[in-house]
Amino acid sequence: MLKRIDLSRDVTAHWEEFQAAIDAVCRETAFSGGRYADRFEEEFADYCQVAAASGVNNGTSALHLAMLACGIGQGDEVIVPANTYIATAWGVSYTGATPVFADCTADTWEIDPASVETRITPRTRAIIGVHLYGQPFDVSECRKIAGRHNLHLIEDCAQAHGAMFEGRRVGGLCEMGCFSFYPGKNLYAFGEGGAVTSDDKEAIDRINILKNQGCRTRYYHEVIGYNYRMEGIQGAVLSVGLKHLDEWTDRRRYIGKRYLSEITNPVFCMQAHPENTYPVFHLFEVQVPDPEGFLAYMDANGVECNRHYPVPCHLQQAYRSLGYREGDCPNAEKLASHCATLPLFPEMTDEEIGLVIGLCNEYKAG
Numbered sequence: 001m002l003k004r005i006d007l008s009r010d011v012t013a014h015w016e017e018f019q020a021a022i023d024a025v026c027r028e029t030a031f032s033g034g035r036y037a038d039r040f041e042e043e044f045a046d047y048c049q050v051a052a053a054s055g056v057n058n059g060t061s062a063l064h065l066a067m068l069a070c071g072i073g074q075g076d077e078v079i080v081p082a083n084t085y086i087a088t089a090w091g092v093s094y095t096g097a098t099p100v101f102a103d104c105t106a107d108t109w110e111i112d113p114a115s116v117e118t119r120i121t122p123r124t125r126a127i128i129g130v131h132l133y134g135q136p137f138d139v140s141e142c143r144k145i146a147g148r149h150n151l152h153l154i155e156d157c158a159q160a161h162g163a164m165f166e167g168r169r170v171g172g173l174c175e176m177g178c179f180s181f182y183p184g185k186n187l188y189a190f191g192e193g194g195a196v197t198s199d200d201k202e203a204i205d206r207i208n209i210l211k212n213q214g215c216r217t218r219y220y221h222e223v224i225g226y227n228y229r230m231e232g233i234q235g236a237v238l239s240v241g242l243k244h245l246d247e248w249t250d251r252r253r254y255i256g257k258r259y260l261s262e263i264t265n266p267v268f269c270m271q272a273h274p275e276n277t278y279p280v281f282h283l284f285e286v287q288v289p290d291p292e293g294f295l296a297y298m299d300a301n302g303v304e305c306n307r308h309y310p311v312p313c314h315l316q317q318a319y320r321s322l323g324y325r326e327g328d329c330p331n332a333e334k335l336a337s338h339c340a341t342l343p344l345f346p347e348m349t350d351e352e353i354g355l356v357i358g359l360c361n362e363y364k365a366g
């Protein structure tokens with residue numbers, strides 16, 4: 001069985017490096033924050049071409065902290081895409097503010113600036129764009145809207161480590177970038193991890209205080225804070241991974257491009273990748289008339305696929321009280337009911353890539 005993602009191949013391939021990194025942390029007992037978490041912050045800021053980064057305990061916390069650093073709270077509205085992993089909206093809700101869901105475009109499947117524009121009210125304070133599936137969203141149009149309406153613009157980069165928009169890395173394209181290092185993300189921890197990146201050192205400074213129980217100096221608490229620190233072991237593991245990220249990304253892009261050019265079966269609708277972007281193929285999503293039937297066909301042929309995401313955020317039960325209806329985000333709803341995710345991870349062999357392409361081309365819908 002070919003898995004949708006097989007992380008164990010990567011862990012095995014780099015076993016000694018990971019082991020040495022973890023040993024060093026344990027010997028120094030630098031378990032929470034500390035030297036190895038700090039070092040990773042510097043390396044990751046350099047990688048993202050930004051002034052500073054703050055390592056945190058997961059991507060959801062990164063989004064929550066970015067909202068807090070913008071001063072978002074009760075009574076505020078923040079526009080987020082309907083087509084994303086739900087955590088994009090959690091950070092907004094944690095502050096007491098309300099997420100307002102915008103549709104995605106019909107071709108890129110990323111947040112639609114035209115839809116964002118229609119969601120703006122006097123209460124709107126910020127927009128969170130998501131580089132979903134590793135494909136940068138239309139940052140330049142969103143910047144224009146944010147500028148016109150004096151809104152904060154935040155990037156959710158949880159699926160897009162190393163992706164670029166007009167030659168610049170994600171994480172440095174807006175006021176702040178929020179990353180996740182959940183196992184299976186393009187850069188991953190041995191557990192949970194996340195980061196906020198920014199060119200605004202003061203914003204990162206505020207985040208450093210908030211994530212560390214509200215203090216800069218131990219036992220002197222300036223504000224009500226959180227325990228959202230990065231663990232030392234995760235920092236050390238992430239430093240190892242960061243050294244390999246570009247080679248992993250090259251392989252993801254090779255696989256993504258092969259799927260795009262060699263899967264010619266017209267039952268599949270593919271995501272558009274605009275010329276001014278450098279996608280990193282976190283997930284290879286297709287639209288197909290009967291996704292459950294397609295998954296069953298692939299499974300019967302020894303290939304595991306899954307779906308991202310079967311229910312759009314605005315129709316999730318958790319947000320039922322917001323009163324959204326079917327038809328409010330038609331492109332996101334169509335995507336949710338037709339999406340299927342093909343296997344894609346750096347250690348896939350050429351033979352496995354060929355197997356997926358062959359099965360897709362032989363697939364007959366219905």
Ligand SMILES: *Cc1c(COP(=O)(O)O)cnc(C)c1O
Binds near residue numbers: 061087180
């Ligand atoms: C994974 C993910 C998150 C949440 O990150 P965690 O580290 O799991 O908390 C947020 N947004 C998107 C788009 C994600 O894919």
